[in-house]
Amino acid sequence: MIETLDNSIQLILTGLCSLIAFVRAVREHRREWLLLGLFFVTFFLGDLYWTLYYIFYSRTLVYPFIPNLSWYTSYLFLAILLLLVKDKKGEDKAPIMLYLIPAFTIAMCAYYMTFGDYVSNLAVAVLMTVIMWNAAKGLIRVRKQEEGAEKLGLYMMSLLFCIVEYAMWTSSCIWEGNTILYPYYWFDFLLSICFVLFIPAVRKMVDE
Numbered sequence: 001m002i003e004t005l006d007n008s009i010q011l012i013l014t015g016l017c018s019l020i021a022f023v024r025a026v027r028e029h030r031r032e033w034l035l036l037g038l039f040f041v042t043f044f045l046g047d048l049y050w051t052l053y054y055i056f057y058s059r060t061l062v063y064p065f066i067p068n069l070s071w072y073t074s075y076l077f078l079a080i081l082l083l084l085v086k087d088k089k090g091e092d093k094a095p096i097m098l099y100l101i102p103a104f105t106i107a108m109c110a111y112y113m114t115f116g117d118y119v120s121n122l123a124v125a126v127l128m129t130v131i132m133w134n135a136a137k138g139l140i141r142v143r144k145q146e147e148g149a150e151k152l153g154l155y156m157m158s159l160l161f162c163i164v165e166y167a168m169w170t171s172s173c174i175w176e177g178n179t180i181l182y183p184y185y186w187f188d189f190l191l192s193i194c195f196v197l198f199i200p201a202v203r204k205m206v207d208e
Contacts (some may be wrong), residue, residue, distance in 0.1 A: 002178060003022065006185050007051040010192045014044040017195050021202075028206065035081040035204050046070030047052055068120055075127040082134040082158060085205065087147045105129045108166060115173055128162050135159045150208035153201030157164050161194045 021037030024030070029058065046067035109125035135158035141147040168187035175183055 002180055002182075002185060007047055007054070009197070010188065010195075011044060011047050011051060013192045014040050014047060014113050017199060018044055020199055027173075030136060030174075030206050031084060032202055032206050035077050035084065036198060037079050039077040039081065042070050042077060043074035043195070046074070049141065050093060060187060065120070072120075072127060075124070075131060078158060078161070079130040079134070082131060082138065082154070085151060086134060086138055086142065088119055089161050094133075095140060098140075099134060101132045101136060102129050103161065108170075111170065112173070128165070131158055137161075148208065150205045153204050154198075155199050157194060157201045160185070161172060161198075162189045164194060 011125070018037055018040040021033050021040055025037055047071075049067045050064070055142045084099035091162055105125045105128050109121050110123075112121045138147060138151060138155040139159070142149055142152050164187055168184055168191060171183040177184075
């Protein structure tokens with residue numbers, strides 16, 4: 001019951017966010033909104049498949065590669081959005097601290113491989129590294145005033161999105177349960193809030 005409720009909330013929010021982003025993309029002719037809409041809708045489709053399967057069969061998927069492909073595609077669109085908006089002028093050498101990101105994603109990939117398959121975990125590690133690297137580097141450049149402050153929200157939300165995803169995945173490896181006390185559901189609800197907060201973050205960026 002709690003999983004169906006959790007997934008339904010996320011479906012509604014990602015569906016609404018997709019609609020808002022695509023409407024703005026049509027009205028404003030901005031690629032940023034189009035990419036954000038694709039980020040939302042591909043995640044929505046993965047959630048939709050997962051939820052329908054759970055409703056009809058009362059259990060999680062035996063072969064989750066179909067929704068996984070949707071979710072991985074959503075990460076790809078977020079990575080492309082970050083690459084699109086970054087200021088390519090005055091590209092400088094990456095700070096040493098940024099290399100903590102691939103160290104973290106590789107370590108987590110190795111950990112998750114003890115529970116799942118190698119290919120999907122490698123794909124996630126690469127995509128998350130690209131997102132977190134560009135988001136963190138963008139935050140540094142905004143702080144140094146090398147990029148506009150209007151991008152701050154997008155960079156922060158992208159990092160928060162990745163952190164919550166990792167917290168959710170890790171909690172599912174450590175704890176098991178199907179009640180409101182299961183940490184996975186709290187992190188998944190926080191993830192749903194992240195989707196909503198992407199809208200004002202991108203709006204601020206494109207309006208300034």
